[in-house]
Amino acid sequence: MTDTTSATTANQTTTRDGSLAAGLPYPTAEDAQPRDYGMLVGGQWVAAAAGETIDVITPLDRFRVLARTPRGRAEDADRAVRAAREAFPGWAALPFTQRQRALLRIADDLEPLVEDLARLTAVDTGNAIRTQARPEAQLLVTAFRFFAGLAGEVKGVSLPTGDEALSYTRRLPLGVVAGILPWNSPLMIAAFKLPAALVSGNTVVLKAAEDAPLTILELAEVCQRHLPDGVLNVVTGYGREVGEALVVHEGVDKVSFTGSTATGSGVASRAGERLAHVSLELGGKSPCIVFPDSDTDAVVEQVLLATRFARQGQSCTSGSRLFLHEDIHDSFLERLVARVSQLRVGDPRDEGSDIGCIINERQWQRVQGYIEDGLAQEGVQVAYDGRPALTVGEPGFYHAPMILTQVSNDWRIAREEIFGPVLSVIRWREEEEVVAMANDSHYGLAAFVFSRDVGAALRTAHRVESGWVQVNQGGGQQVGQSYGGMKASGQGREFSLEGMLEGFTQIQQVNVRLV
Structure with missing residues (x-):
């Protein structure tokens, strides 16, 4: 990734249909021209508000521009959060079976794309296709199916209080979740966050890593086929610009961050100033x-x-x-x-x-x-x-x-x-x-x-x-196993039933006097 930026407009693109949308064919390191991508905001593929782009350099060749993505800033983060906020009430109100079906359909569409996503992962991240990229793409499909199966577990409990009262709890989604992804294994980390957040009724803004954003944009294209507009949004750009804007945004209820301990400490501090929910999966020296x-x-x-x-x-x-x-x-x-x-x-x-x-x-x-x-x-x-x-x-x-x-x-x-x-x-x-x-x-x-x-x-x-x-x-x-760290390696758990309930829902207690 370079810091090179340039201006673009929505009609400057190399996609098949003349838009900024993701979709097949995926970019390769041999393409004559880099692919122009947009950000997914409110169901639309859009350029950055400032019209700037970032060159995505493939690790295979430091001189090869694989694609160009929007250089999002605070205004773009705000657009994405507003779209997610608008979509939240309708998505959260759906019967769990409808959210479950959406995730299963996403998994069905992702499965035949595993090989394509693996090849894109290889040129986007540099991860070897056999040992890492293909297993990562396959895990994504498994994760969507697993969390679809947990849709009915977002439920409360009742307390036996006798015939004159009713005491029960409800598991409610948090609201808008900002998921900030790393560059080392973007599809795998998206699998940890996205299906659990969605199936429990939250809407999501993903911030793709500027060094490896392409597989996340392609994942979003598949998800958008089966989700109402605004339920999933993806922004691109530098962490200090669009990522920071998500962390401090008043409309973001939860920040789920994966990255370095140094950056995660700052995320926790800034989000904590407004008492937002935070989970952190940080560094290790195992x-x-x-x-x-x-x-x-x-x-x-x-x-x-x-x-x-x-x-x-x-x-x-x-x-x-x-x-x-x-x-x-x-x-x-x-x-x-x-x-x-x-x-x-x-x-x-x-x-x-x-x-x-x-x-x-x-x-x-x-x-x-x-x-x-x-x-x-x-x-x-x-x-x-x-x-x-x-x-x-x-x-x-x-x-x-x-x-x-x-x-x-x-x-x-x-x-x-x-x-x-x-x-x-x-x-x-x-x-x-x-x-x-x-x-x-x-x-x-x-x-x-x-x-x-x-x-x-x-x-x-x-x-x-x-x-x-x-x-x-x-x-x-x-x-399904709980994943997360102790000490400076983070807080919170992901990729499990416990992680979904603790990380993406909150408990509401209801007491009713019956007589």
Whole structure:
């Protein structure tokens, strides 16, 4: 993404029907001309009020403008919120079965588009199609169907108060929800927020990440076929402009934000000034603890999943701190290095690629900076550096994995979120010691524990201060499980019945005297 802006009008477009609407065919990195998109506001695809656009650069080629999206500002945020506010009463008043049917129809329309969305994800985000982009698109379909099935669970309870009184509660939608999305996995994070907010009766304004907005705009095109105008709106632009305007807007009842801890802190502060509901899914520096009884190839595969190297390490749940018991440190590390060396960094559209591209040059340079800082520390050793053997490079933002060992838990590379394919390996001997090191972090999003001793594994899992702990697996996120962090990794939960009820509804108590 560049900061290049230009003026546009609604009739300056390369879409098939001469409008700013999304829809097939999706942009590709080989298109002669970039695709012009609009924002979805009140059922219409519109340009920014100021007529400005932002160039969307594909991570595959820093010189290739994939598309142009509107540079929304406060006026555009206001238009979207007003549209959502106008649509809210009618949408909230529908019988739950009607909202349920809408979500099921959206899922039915998304399913045949999974492959197209996966390919667009690859060029929009740089995520490899086989390891990340396709599963992300498939998860979107599953999420819409799952939350459609929960439509009837937005219900209250009654209290037995005798024949002379009636006491009951109602679960009511919050109103207008602003969902602010990140660039690393936009479809997946939209799946966490959008269907739950919609099925519980809220209207939504999504703010797409400026670096990877295209799949969200295409998702909106499908949703709009089955939703009343204004129920879903999508704005594009920079976070400090249109995103900030949504956070402070008096017409927004709930802000659901996924992104960095630093930005999330500001979101919570600004939204909190007007007592808006807020949920935050923020950064992580997740510990991955391997006990001495787990020096196996099978565990290596699961640890590899936990590193999120297949997403270029651009994941807040990345198990980026690998704690190896000293009895197996060398042998396990040897197995892991051998496995990582087999990974192929390449064109994310290629089925043979395990790892795709870093999102942009700014992030690529940030990763390099952390590596240089780690290499400057006394005693550090390089267990694996795939950069010299990297067969792809410019004009794309490709980066091979890096594994550093003999790392101290108090170094920057072990404390700060790098958001790149960098793994810090740390020795441990005693269980108390490794739990203390795992918890010696202001983050608390995810954790991974590997042991054949179920008692030791669960004892450790229960002591680690993380919102999501996986035992003997590195992947395995399931639709319906509560997802969210502790400490500076956020507040609130998503992607579950509990998350839907707690995050997108509020309780009204009703007491009736009958005599």
